[in-house]
Amino acid sequence: MLMSQKRLEKRFGQSPIFTASTFMTQGGIPPSTNPASLLKEAIHVISCGYEDKTEWGKEIGWIYGSVTEDILTGFKMHARGWISIYCMPPRPCFKGSAPINLSDRLNQVLRWALGSVEILFSRHCPIWYNYGGRLKLLERVAYINTIVYPITSLPLIAYCVLPAICLLTNKFIISNYAGMFFILMFASIFATGILELRWSGVGIEDWWRNEQFWVIGGTSAHLFAVFQGLLKVLAGIDTNFTVTSKANDEDGDFAELYVFKWTSLLIPPTTVLVINLVGMVAGISYAINSGYQSWGPLFGKLFFSIWVILHLYPFLKGLMGKQNRTPTIVIVWSILLASIFSLLWVKIDPFISDTQKAVAMGQCGVNC
Template identity: 75%
Template sequence: MITQSCTNHELSSNWIGAIHSSYTLVLGLNRGFVIAGIYTEQASKTSPDELEKKFGQSPVFIASTLLENGGIPDEARPASLLKEAIQVISCGYEDKTDWGKEVGWIYGSVTEDILTGFKMHCHGWRSVYCIPKRPAFKGSAPINLSDRLHQVLRWALGSVEIFFSKHCPVWYGYGGGLKWLERFSYINSVVYPWTSIPLIIYCTLPAICLLTGKFIVPEISNYASIVFIALFISIAATGIIEMRWGGVGIDDWWRNEQFWVIGGVSSHLFALFQGLLKVLAGVNTNFTVTSKAGDDGEYSELYLFKWTSLLIPPTTLLIINIVAVVVGISDAINNGYESWGPLFGKLFFALWVIVHLYPFLKGLIGKKDRLPTIILVWSILLASLLTLLWVRINPFLTKDGLVLEVCGLDCD
């Protein structure tokens, strides 16, 4: 996607747009560039009153956008420029204007870049895929797991906000310039937090199967088994193709797979609840802005844990599956070798969940950067509660099925 940046000289000549906004807008468009690039022809045919209603009451600012190459109008004086700058950067400048609605950053979501890009594409703008040899912008996501989960929570919350707003790509922008493939892409960017619900179910079912002695699915035919294996192979092949296309190593790919599960059962789930509270009850949530500074160091803080409630759901799932594996193996040992065959399928799914949650397992058993005790306590309590909901303990029921509650100690 093409971006527009500026040098110090260009920044000084476009001072008014740089002062009023963060200058670089989504797709690299600043406030002055948005007006000049989108509205130059229309603005020349628009009355001054309409321009002020749309862009604010700054004649110098509006006049600068009508210039073909930008810059400052010749009639502007230094004293008036300072006065205009103070007016433009004031908090009330955007009141009763189209800033935040049709011009500049679009308000209403903490992920304003997605929302702004979506509206621009609805107006007919086209994106160009651009990868310069020298990166135009460089930054890195937080390596620390706790901070990274907070970052993902912010992204997911923004997607939930867009999903419940009038700008949801499911129903907004029909009849405009948005193409169908673009719409599908934007729909995917706002509905992905909802995948946390089935993901939590899938991570819980293996433990339930081991604790109850039942399997996730009934016995299937050979044809269904072939279809399942083919689907599994196609998913693996897709991952390999994406790795080769993106130049990603196997370690980075696996780390991304792990974090997809961890973020899905924690940050995405919390984002759903916070988004629903904001829409239904008007409860606003605060988020922590994470650092984007680039760091060429190794992953020294990858498994460092800090207290956050986001760590409780994945730790709970990890403990439940570990307990289920222990219970399943114990039952197989007590019941003989005949029970080992059905056990392998159940163990495979449970161990697959545990492997994806390995960073938490390392935090549980590691001597350094150990998981905070409060997270461990809450996770054990939740795991015990969920386990007892599925394992019904009745002291009056024997293994042979006699109900001791009826006949007491006189049962034969």
């Protein structure tokens, strides 16, 4: 009993009345409890130092250590066998608020993604935590998907830049057979999206907006979250928690809807836009100089580049704003990065062999 009491104190804190209440079937307190002592004990329990040297915030209650503590706490509850249900009544039960301008929205998405990366590199990672416990397989898969999604920003950046590379180098990196395979994959993903629309009852317009913001957030906030998470894990560099300003329906005219706030999150998607626009201009110019036979391959390259620009169009529209107040530094940095990347890629040109480069430079003589 003494060892059990010590374990309970280490777990729930040094409050006998509070510890006894945890064993009550419906909660509450023993009937013989004195109201005066109960008040004194309640003041002790809610004090700031009560949870020191206990498991509060680590294994009990609201779990600390992540900016997305709701995901971490829910995961711990499911791991202990708690069951959750999805409730969506006809009449909304709560009225909330959310960021309404581009900069605040991206900062909020960055905080969510950073929290997922923190959980990914912590001991509570769903990939390896609580095997043999009460967490179901599909629940584990769902939580793994919740924490690894920021990493998809790395291949997403590559997919958004590759069409511009093809236009700048006048090469198509996908062969005919690979192109057919890619089209089949594209069609299957599109069909899956249609099935999800019919299952969820979401309209096409809402689905398309979600796809657009996935690309916008993936090329900005998710990308920054991956690097900030790695810096925190490897170098111990912590990030500041910033509360984003929000608005609700009672704010009336949404005065901050077109307010532009400078953030470095705007640079990567702007760079991707500039690279694709430069690639389109370069590809069309090359086709005009090369004759009609080069227009056929050009349309295939332009399709993918236009597809990227269509996904980033809301970002471009939000970036320009209602009163065209885009900071000059965003445009300057984006054009500078896009120009450096384009010039380096054209200079390196990895799709041309060393012999072809030597021929172009006139260095192989009669042995060519």
